[in-house]
């Protein structure tokens with residue numbers, strides 16, 4: 463496994479966790495609902511935005527660790543379409559944080575050969591945020607390492623609506639009157655068309671819901687919910703999530719190996 467730049471050596475707590483991971487059974491795509499920033503700050507009597515700032519550090523650690531583990535794809539839920547319901551000051555701070563992140567982290571993203579994708583409805587984002595996103599996506603377009611998708615102004619239902627409208631446009635423009643929709647066609651028109659479906663969905667801060675995230679893609683994802691708040695989510699916690707994932711038996715509606723004999 464490669465050691466990306468800036469990665470701290472493993473601690474005594476982390477080392478045995480990493481050693482127990484089976485390299486060829488790691489997920490191909492991890493999706494993360496990074497939740498609990500506000501609660502983290504409130505518990506420290508800090509403003510909510512301090513939690514968002516601390517959350518950026520967790521995102522950096524998770525990204526670097528996934529590069530080190532050679533995970534092909536990582537999607538981070540950064541801002542949902544529903545998050546516009548928050549106070550303007552919090553939204554402005556989040557947009558500022560994102561721009562700051564893109565500007566400061568781009569060299570590290572480049573050096574780690576990460577290809578950045580931003581998924582969601584870009585057109586409804588502030589102009590300057592859009593410009594930063596476009597630049598970052600352009601500059602990393604040729605990278606061949608991990609695909610990092612940041613979900614921004616993202617909604618799973620909106621993504622499906624956009625996919626269906628794109629399909630309709632194609633049908634109309636190409637005179638495909640007899641075309642029929644199938645699952646592949648839908649997957650191919652999602653924002654995530656270049657990514658495999660997530661194998662593992664992690665949500666921090668204990669909420670047992672998907673909050674409109676990757677609705678189509680998580681059909682058979684393994685779900686891991688931890689009480690840990692996102693700013694406290696460390697490399698060790700990611701290893702724990704992966705170990706838990708590796709213990710799961712993924713049956714996809716079939717039967718486990720040992721139970722294939724139907725009769726006695």
Ligand code: IPE
Nearest residue numbers: 496497498499500501502540
């Ligand atoms: C997740 O943390 C970050 C975003 C949604 C942008 P929250 O801000 O939702 O934190 P809680 O859930 O209020 O603790």
Ligand code: IPE
Nearest residue numbers: 495496497539540541542673
């Ligand atoms: C989901 O968290 C969205 C992100 C992590 C960006 P929320 O905090 O917005 O979700 P709800 O409101 O608890 O469902």
Ligand code: MG
Nearest residue numbers: 497498499500
């Ligand atoms: Mg939340």
